[in-house]
Amino acid sequence: MSEDGFRVEEATIDDVHRAIRAGQTSCVDIVRQYIARARAYNGVASRLVTADGASVPAAEGAVRAGASLRFPTETVNAATLLPELDKYCGKPLEFGRIEATASDPSVVQQYGMIAGIADGTQLNALATLNIRGERSVTCKGDYDRHPSHGPLPPGAPPVCDEFRRLPDALERAAELDARYGTDPDLAALPMYGVVFSFKDPFDTKDMRTTAGGDAAYDIDFPARDHILVEQLRNKGAIIFAKAVNTEYNGRAGNPGGRHQPEKVLPSVLGYQRSSWAGNPANPYDTTRAASLGSSSGSGVSVSANLVMCSLGEETRASCRGPANHNAVALILPHKAMLGFDGGAIGADIYCDRTGILARTLEDCAKVLDALRDPETGYYDPRDPYTTVPRSSVLANYASHVTGAASLNGMRIGIVRESMLLRPGDKAAEPISRAAAAEIKSVLRDRLGATLVESGHEFWPRDPEIEAMEPDFRRALARLVPVFMPDILFRLGRDGTPVFKEFAASIRPTEFQPGKVFGSGAMAPIDYCVELAEGRIAPPRNLDIATVQDQELAMSFRFHVRQYLSRRAADWRARGFAETLDDFAALNARSKFWGDDGRAAFKNWEEVTDPRNALGGRQGVDERIMLRELLRRVDMMVILENRLDALVRLHTPLPPAIIGGAWDPQGGPNNLRPESMYGPNAGLTEMLVPAGYVTEAWDPVFKLSDGGTRYVPAPAERPTILFAPGLPFSLVFRAEPGREDVVLRIASSYEAASRRRIPPPRFGPV
Numbered sequence: 001m002s003e004d005g006f007r008v009e010e011a012t013i014d015d016v017h018r019a020i021r022a023g024q025t026s027c028v029d030i031v032r033q034y035i036a037r038a039r040a041y042n043g044v045a046s047r048l049v050t051a052d053g054a055s056v057p058a059a060e061g062a063v064r065a066g067a068s069l070r071f072p073t074e075t076v077n078a079a080t081l082l083p084e085l086d087k088y089c090g091k092p093l094e095f096g097r098i099e100a101t102a103s104d105p106s107v108v109q110q111y112g113m114i115a116g117i118a119d120g121t122q123l124n125a126l127a128t129l130n131i132r133g134e135r136s137v138t139c140k141g142d143y144d145r146h147p148s149h150g151p152l153p154p155g156a157p158p159v160c161d162e163f164r165r166l167p168d169a170l171e172r173a174a175e176l177d178a179r180y181g182t183d184p185d186l187a188a189l190p191m192y193g194v195v196f197s198f199k200d201p202f203d204t205k206d207m208r209t210t211a212g213g214d215a216a217y218d219i220d221f222p223a224r225d226h227i228l229v230e231q232l233r234n235k236g237a238i239i240f241a242k243a244v245n246t247e248y249n250g251r252a253g254n255p256g257g258r259h260q261p262e263k264v265l266p267s268v269l270g271y272q273r274s275s276w277a278g279n280p281a282n283p284y285d286t287t288r289a290a291s292l293g294s295s296s297g298s299g300v301s302v303s304a305n306l307v308m309c310s311l312g313e314e315t316r317a318s319c320r321g322p323a324n325h326n327a328v329a330l331i332l333p334h335k336a337m338l339g340f341d342g343g344a345i346g347a348d349i350y351c352d353r354t355g356i357l358a359r360t361l362e363d364c365a366k367v368l369d370a371l372r373d374p375e376t377g378y379y380d381p382r383d384p385y386t387t388v389p390r391s392s393v394l395a396n397y398a399s400h401v402t403g404a405a406s407l408n409g410m411r412i413g414i415v416r417e418s419m420l421l422r423p424g425d426k427a428a429e430p431i432s433r434a435a436a437a438e439i440k441s442v443l444r445d446r447l448g449a450t451l452v453e454s455g456h457e458f459w460p461r462d463p464e465i466e467a468m469e470p471d472f473r474r475a476l477a478r479l480v481p482v483f484m485p486d487i488l489f490r491l492g493r494d495g496t497p498v499f500k501e502f503a504a505s506i507r508p509t510e511f512q513p514g515k516v517f518g519s520g521a522m523a524p525i526d527y528c529v530e531l532a533e534g535r536i537a538p539p540r541n542l543d544i545a546t547v548q549d550q551e552l553a554m555s556f557r558f559h560v561r562q563y564l565s566r567r568a569a570d571w572r573a574r575g576f577a578e579t580l581d582d583f584a585a586l587n588a589r590s591k592f593w594g595d596d597g598r599a600a601f602k603n604w605e606e607v608t609d610p611r612n613a614l615g616g617r618q619g620v621d622e623r624i625m626l627r628e629l630l631r632r633v634d635m636m637v638i639l640e641n642r643l644d645a646l647v648r649l650h651t652p653l654p655p656a657i658i659g660g661a662w663d664p665q666g667g668p669n670n671l672r673p674e675s676m677y678g679p680n681a682g683l684t685e686m687l688v689p690a691g692y693v694t695e696a697w698d699p700v701f702k703l704s705d706g707g708t709r710y711v712p713a714p715a716e717r718p719t720i721l722f723a724p725g726l727p728f729s730l731v732f733r734a735e736p737g738r739e740d741v742v743l744r745i746a747s748s749y750e751a752a753s754r755r756r757i758p759p760p761r762f763g764p765v
Contacts (some may be wrong), residue, residue: 008195008308010758017193018054028174031170032340033065034306037171041121044070044072049095050076050078058070058073082710083702092264094594097111109593110278110593112594114271114279121286123290124277125243125300127212127245132238138217139221142418154510193236195238195308196237198242199245200212200297201346202228202311204239213248213275214275215580215591216580218578219578223574224341227380229343245298250293254552255600259598261601266701268420270655271289271723273295274593283759288658291325291326293314295312295318302359303359309358314332316671317651324651324687329361330729331397334352336386343558346555348623349559361403367399392736399474400740404748407448410450411450411643411644414648415544415647417454417470423612427652432649435691454468454637456543473543476543476547481531483628483629488528496516500539501539544674545673548676548680549673557583564585583604585600621657630681638735645738647745649729651671651672656728657685663699691727693726695719695721696719697719
């Protein structure tokens, strides 16, 4: 802390700039404060789950913030998490263990089953800090000594002589102080002194980049920055840390094949986990997952004031989850606006997109403006998705952030599908009911907006709120026959039709044998006409949740191969050798925290065809068609109801217990299908903290009939949480090019509600 008392906790970009200009702080002082916070709060946040609960020997991991990580020696007995363990007779369980990493065999990491730590003091949000000697494995310790300290020791890789010439975060801060003092040109350097973390897949030339994987690269940092990292660096930002994330942006699924896990982890829920960097904890309850999304370290690092801002990435829920569960603001620009895949390891190139996390929406908007190149705008020639019409991009985003401005005359549609109360579904109730009350009390009663709600059988109509006409179900009925009629023919996992009313109404066709479809007399194409014209009722389950189902696309196999070959080519062009350049080399030189990851990656290695006609369905085509369908559904609802924007929940579920069971209705990834609307549509979304709940219905494990596996079961009683409780957010959305309207609405709500409460356990140090 400076002599005048400036502290980084909860500071905004404007706060930092005012303090620097007033001489109350400096860039070096700011970075030192963040290093001190990382030293205090960024250690290991989980314990091993073992067969007997016995202690394990003390062990040390990688160096962070000047000291080696220390792993807890106390373990959790698996029988306390898994009932009737003595009767279990399935595949061997993958109990927790400490092992040497593939990246650096001199340091260790936790593998296998883990659990959170109650009342923990560590968060494990930042994987790598930009501190000399610890920012790379290839050039660690003395291999990263400053050039002024003489030649490198014998045996140093030749690339280290170049790497060590890159300043670390403190040295960069000192350069800025020396050049600009208390009078920086904030027009040219709008991010001056702002400390950033980045989800690990973003290429950073001065820090290790492996997408969270434990992979032994020849050179573990890339030859150049991701274009967005470069923009921030050029605008005065401090490139401070790589954030922990679920490796490879959520592990990308399993394409199927001959490789099967030899051991099983009963819970994949609660792990937002990197094989290299470990697992983060939620700052509001350290026994819980940091998020239901892989940019978890980004959300935690911003929430707990370990950095000021962060760039994350979202394939399915990887930015919205960390923002929602950590009480931070988020701007997710539409898919084609900000590049991601040109200089990052992605999971699904058709959905991957960059998100901006900060503690206020205004800071998110300032970062978004700073990411624009003065000549090329947001276009990235290495990312084909950024070929976006320039008319969908605003000239300035931060200018549309308001205070608690009146929303009189604004019409906001409530997406009730995001807060459904299915029979017996206690888990969704606390957040769904709190969000419904918040929308009425702040957006309507305090700010004056007119609310319009969609209808669904699992949400009782509110007589005080106007009903949408059409709503999302009716819009789908009109548009599915035109844009994606294949949806109607889908089969469930049991081989029976998903839409049984459709199947019962149509006669057999050459494409769908009569044994599955066709007990009625109507030709399928005529059924589609009648459905689109509203002359027959849509299938009862034709809704936002059901249409989100997609086959896995083969894009991960394509994208990882492309990324590795580009990275190796960049180094070859500079005269250095990187031999980890394809999937086979990646697998040969990697370890995974769970054997399911190893098996999946071996199957990915053997994928040869970019198509995937599984069950007659094409994963790539489905993504493109579904995006078109969902965008049209949004626009029909918005236009015909004269709406200015939509508001929804990201998820009605709280973050789950690390090592615990997943939501029975959400599947092993703990995401309900209706939560996937945003990434599948690729539309701009903004999240704002909306409050806290102090009750959670946490599912539990039960042993299946036959004792071969553990399955989730609903909780019998709620968990009561300490204040302030677990956070949730409201999500605001409109069509591309109307971000000014969304910013006005979301920032008005933020200023009027002021719901964010900093995590109480992680205050000033």
